[in-house]
Amino acid sequence: MELTRKLQSEIRALHTRHGRKKSRLCCCEGLRAVRELFAAAPELVHYCVCTPELRTALPYPREPITVSNREFAALTGTVNAQGVLAVSEQPPEPPATLLPEDPFLFALDRLGDPGNFGTICRTLLAAGLHELWFTGGTVDPWSDKSIRSALGAQFRLRLRSFPDLNSMAQQATTFGYRNIFLTDPHHGENCFTTPDLFDHSLIVIGCESTGVGELPGARHTLIPMPGNFESLNAAQAATIFLFESVRRHFVASGVK
Amino acid sequence: MELTRKLQSEIRALHTRHGRKKSRLCCCEGLRAVRELFAAAPELVHYCVCTPELRTALPYPREPITVSNREFAALTGTVNAQGVLAVSEQPPEPPATLLPEDPFLFALDRLGDPGNFGTICRTLLAAGLHELWFTGGTVDPWSDKSIRSALGAQFRLRLRSFPDLNSMAQQATTFGYRNIFLTDPHHGENCFTTPDLFDHSLIVIGCESTGVGELPGARHTLIPMPGNFESLNAAQAATIFLFESVRRHFVASGVK
Numbered sequence: 266m267e268l269t270r271k272l273q274s275e276i277r278a279l280h281t282r283h284g285r286k287k288s289r290l291c292c293c294e295g296l297r298a299v300r301e302l303f304a305a306a307p308e309l310v311h312y313c314v315c316t317p318e319l320r321t322a323l324p325y326p327r328e329p330i331t332v333s334n335r336e337f338a339a340l341t342g343t344v345n346a347q348g349v350l351a352v353s354e355q356p357p358e359p360p361a362t363l364l365p366e367d368p369f370l371f372a373l374d375r376l377g378d379p380g381n382f383g384t385i386c387r388t389l390l391a392a393g394l395h396e397l398w399f400t401g402g403t404v405d406p407w408s409d410k411s412i413r414s415a416l417g418a419q420f421r422l423r424l425r426s427f428p429d430l431n432s433m434a435q436q437a438t439t440f441g442y443r444n445i446f447l448t449d450p451h452h453g454e455n456c457f458t459t460p461d462l463f464d465h466s467l468i469v470i471g472c473e474s475t476g477v478g479e480l481p482g483a484r485h486t487l488i489p490m491p492g493n494f495e496s497l498n499a500a501q502a503a504t505i506f507l508f509e510s511v512r513r514h515f516v517a518s519g520v521k
Numbered sequence: 522m523e524l525t526r527k528l529q530s531e532i533r534a535l536h537t538r539h540g541r542k543k544s545r546l547c548c549c550e551g552l553r554a555v556r557e558l559f560a561a562a563p564e565l566v567h568y569c570v571c572t573p574e575l576r577t578a579l580p581y582p583r584e585p586i587t588v589s590n591r592e593f594a595a596l597t598g599t600v601n602a603q604g605v606l607a608v609s610e611q612p613p614e615p616p617a618t619l620l621p622e623d624p625f626l627f628a629l630d631r632l633g634d635p636g637n638f639g640t641i642c643r644t645l646l647a648a649g650l651h652e653l654w655f656t657g658g659t660v661d662p663w664s665d666k667s668i669r670s671a672l673g674a675q676f677r678l679r680l681r682s683f684p685d686l687n688s689m690a691q692q693a694t695t696f697g698y699r700n701i702f703l704t705d706p707h708h709g710e711n712c713f714t715t716p717d718l719f720d721h722s723l724i725v726i727g728c729e730s731t732g733v734g735e736l737p738g739a740r741h742t743l744i745p746m747p748g749n750f751e752s753l754n755a756a757q758a759a760t761i762f763l764f765e766s767v768r769r770h771f772v773a774s775g776v777k
Contacts, residue, residue, distance in 0.1 A: 384754055387754065387757075391746045392747065392748055393746070457767075457772065488764065490648070490649070491767060492647045492649040497644060497647050497760075498643065500756075505764045508744065509764075509768070511744075515745055
């Protein structure tokens with residue numbers, strides 16, 4: 266297979282939201298991310314492009330398209346091109362009839378930064394969860410930046426999108442997740458002492474600048490901060506919630 | 522005051538490690554970081570440069586140097602120039618005779634990424650700590666990237682540097698911090714169940730790729746990860762340790 270002009274412009278188009286929307290493809294860059302993609306969803310991959318050095322590092326059964334370093338850098342537009350990319354279909358959302366298996370659900374409301382999104386995907390997997398929900402206005406999970414920063418973790422997650430908080434909360438309730446917690450830097454129940462925080466709940470992290478939207482009937486939860494430094498990064502807040510759930514699980518199971 | 526050629530080249534030199542080492546100055550960019558600098562150490566500031574729109578947002582008592590957007594962008598070399606910067610002296614390290622006040626000490630061993638460094642500074646302050654220790658080989662705390670990503674949090678911390686882990690551990694012991702914990706992704710005591718993890722201890726986070734160095738006699742501590750996604754980002758690991766200390770403090774003090 267050869268890197269035709271058609272493929273070149275296909276790959277370049279995947280660096281724009283419009284291009285991804287039109288083709289329903291995504292561009293997955295970097296060795297670690299490509300490996301995650303192959304481990305999670307090999308059937309979605311259309312083809313791989315790599316530089317000669319990375320040829321043997323690839324888990325791909327079919328022959329990748331090998332190009333020079335210069336050609337590769339021209340394709341990706343990143344300063345430090347990583348020498349390997351895969352073009353794949355965007356994984357479909359799970360059907361609404363497929364019940365989540367996680368003890369609680371984790372969600373994002375209009376999270377804007379692909380770096381935060383990626384970090385949250387990785388942390389979610391490390392914490393043993395399988396689903397990530399998000400509202401419209403959240404960064405595109407299939408952008409090259411989101412994939413690079415998650416190291417491809419999103420290929421192993423079930424992502425579900427909703428137009429807004431309201432429809433998300435409705436779906437959660439339908440699935441039996443009845444406690445809705447909105448994270449809040451200023452007021453709410455202490456995340457370390459709320460007994461039912463992870464009991465069939467939906468926990469929502471908000472937009473970096475404006476926080477979580479409003480949702481009548483939802484509870485608020487906060488991370489206590491002894492220092493008076495204003496608010497943690499969204500990814501740090503997510504990490505604290507996710508590993509508080511891990512801690513409770515370990516303590517409850519009596520593992521040392 | 523005017524933006525002379527001399528000042529222009531002084532500012533540009535602060536974007537290199539060599540330039541910062543020579544002048545012992547640093548360049549603090551962005552409104553939030555500049556505000557932190559003024560709140561923490563106004564006496565260190567030499568001058569401010571800003572674009573006309575940001576003139577009134579500045580807390581600076583003396584007149585800043587106002588320049589056009591184009592001139593500002595040329596100074597900083599960042600894609601999204603933030604319209605305000607301050608040139609300041611690098612805060613001196615506290616004298617070795619000054620005892621730390623924190624219940625435990627947090628340290629970095631050859632941490633390489635300024636984004637991780639900055640996030641850790643912010644999280645440390647939010648968790649109510651005041652000191653951050655680091656070994657040689659750690660990213661420069663006074664680089665423009667470190668300052669931007671910490672939003673200037675390092676100006677409010679006491680930073681202490683050491684040639685290596687050994688000399689750092691010696692100093693900690695001298696100060697009465699006798700339990701040395703090296704964080705480790707693969708083996709060690711569970712961070713959620715180790716009773717004396719924060720009891721006059723020194724907790725060390727390691728290099729993103731090679732982890733913490735070796736130190737005879739030190740204990741190892743790990744974050745349990747139910748998911749089998751390989752290793753958290755260094756900043757996420759730091760966040761989990763720091764807020765586990767916050768949690769224990771809140772639980773011990775009986776606050777709800």
